[in-house]
Amino acid sequence: MGLFPAMSKFIRKGKCLFLLLLCLCVVAWIATLSNDDTVEPVQEGSNPPEDKSVEGFAKLELESEMMQSIEERVEEQAAKESCPERSPLLRGAFKLSFDPSLKIGQVESENGEVVEGQYNPSDCTARQSVAILIPHRNREKHLLYLLYHLHPFLQRQQLHYAIYVIHQAGDATFNRAKLLNVGYLEALKDHSWDCFIFHDVDLVPENDHNLYMCEDQPKHLVVGRNSTGYKLRYKGYFGGVSAMTKDQFHKVNGFPNSYWGWGGEDDDLRIRVTLQKMSIIRPSPEVARYTMVFHKRDSGNQINKDRMQLLRRTHQAWKTDGLNSCSYKILSVHRAPLFINITADIGRPEHAH
Numbered sequence: 145m146g147l148f149p150a151m152s153k154f155i156r157k158g159k160c161l162f163l164l165l166l167c168l169c170v171v172a173w174i175a176t177l178s179n180d181d182t183v184e185p186v187q188e189g190s191n192p193p194e195d196k197s198v199e200g201f202a203k204l205e206l207e208s209e210m211m212q213s214i215e216e217r218v219e220e221q222a223a224k225e226s227c228p229e230r231s232p233l234l235r236g237a238f239k240l241s242f243d244p245s246l247k248i249g250q251v252e253s254e255n256g257e258v259v260e261g262q263y264n265p266s267d268c269t270a271r272q273s274v275a276i277l278i279p280h281r282n283r284e285k286h287l288l289y290l291l292y293h294l295h296p297f298l299q300r301q302q303l304h305y306a307i308y309v310i311h312q313a314g315d316a317t318f319n320r321a322k323l324l325n326v327g328y329l330e331a332l333k334d335h336s337w338d339c340f341i342f343h344d345v346d347l348v349p350e351n352d353h354n355l356y357m358c359e360d361q362p363k364h365l366v367v368g369r370n371s372t373g374y375k376l377r378y379k380g381y382f383g384g385v386s387a388m389t390k391d392q393f394h395k396v397n398g399f400p401n402s403y404w405g406w407g408g409e410d411d412d413l414r415i416r417v418t419l420q421k422m423s424i425i426r427p428s429p430e431v432a433r434y435t436m437v438f439h440k441r442d443s444g445n446q447i448n449k450d451r452m453q454l455l456r457r458t459h460q461a462w463k464t465d466g467l468n469s470c471s472y473k474i475l476s477v478h479r480a481p482l483f484i485n486i487t488a489d490i491g492r493p494e495h496a497h
């Protein structure tokens with residue numbers, strides 16, 4: 145700032161001095177300029193022209209990575225198209241084994257792709273998502289045999305599935321139907337399953353062409369079993385293993401909750417189905433075959449003497465006795481490797497038998 149008054153002083157004093165000073169200024173200015181040049185790259189070191197090109201390159205690399213992953217996903221999607229209508233993995237009839245020394249660890253290691261009771265085919269999109277519901281109390285060995293056979297069976301059918309075991313807590317009379325209602329309501333909290341299979345713990349399918357899938361009508365999967373000479377027990381028989389879509393089951397208001405003890409609840413479900421103008425379909429007798437693991441009547445599951453009386457009321461009772469009135473308390477949900485174990489307190493009969 146004070147440079148110009150000083151300069152005029154020097155001009156006045158002598159040209160030489162002025163020139164000298166001017167030279168000094170020029171030298172200083174040049175020095176400043178060259179200094180700026182050296183400083184500049186250091187100050188903007190993070191963003192010099194050459195860095196810009198690196199950034200551009202990284203951007204390109206990122207874009208190509210993104211393209212690649214989109215392509216991969218498209219490819220995956222193309223590869224993961226719907227599973228074929230008929231699974232190429234099916235084997236038909238096979239020999240069942242019931243080895244008394246079988247352990248859960250062996251079943252787990254043979255089904256490494258099952259995670260917390262659930263399986264999804266890796267190479268195609270399953271045609272249906274199916275929840276298998278097994279009512280249970282004190283039948284551990286039967287459950288083990290069933291898991292051993294059912295997991296590979298369902299995997300060969302290329303289904304997305306989960307196995308739910310609904311365990312009745314306490315010593316009240318057993319109630320198969322209510323447990324199945326609980327299983328339906330609880331399983332829907334996990335996933336919007338297309339199809340539900342209501343499955344006795346002691347029935348093992350003998351032929352994997354017996355598809356655990358739902359159709360446009362409720363399906364009964366046990367035409368015959370070893371203990372009945374593989375013959376249908378009676379015309380309207382709907383017990384053992386049956387399959388209904390989420391909507392079909394919802395439409396009939398599920399199973400009745402009021403059947404305590406053995407018998408009648410499967411006939412009640414059949415009546416509900418016919419009241420809704422649906423009909424029961426069955427696979428062919430060669431395919432719909434089961435082995436029932438031998439057992440005696442369980443204690444706590446005595447014959448339900450009221451069943452005939454209850455069945456006479458079904459045409460009215462179905463509206464109020466079912467999914468819409470199923471009260472229970474979940475005591476625990478344990479996600480074991482091969483099944484989801486739901487323990488429920490479902491109460492006890494309102495009146496003693």
Ligand code: UD2
Pocket residue numbers: 278279280281282283318320343344345346347366383384385405406407408409410436440441442443444445
């Ligand atoms: C028939 C039916 C069954 C059901 C029952 C009458 C067949 C093949 N099955 O079976 O679907 O209609 O009659 O209620 O016709 N359970 C236990 N612990 C018990 C009692 C029962 O886990 O203490 C479960 C288990 O899943 C069993 C099912 O309930 O498979 C049916 O009971 P069952 O096997 O004693 O009756 P069963 O063979 O006469």
Ligand code: MN
Pocket residue numbers: 344346436439
């Ligand atoms: Mn049985």
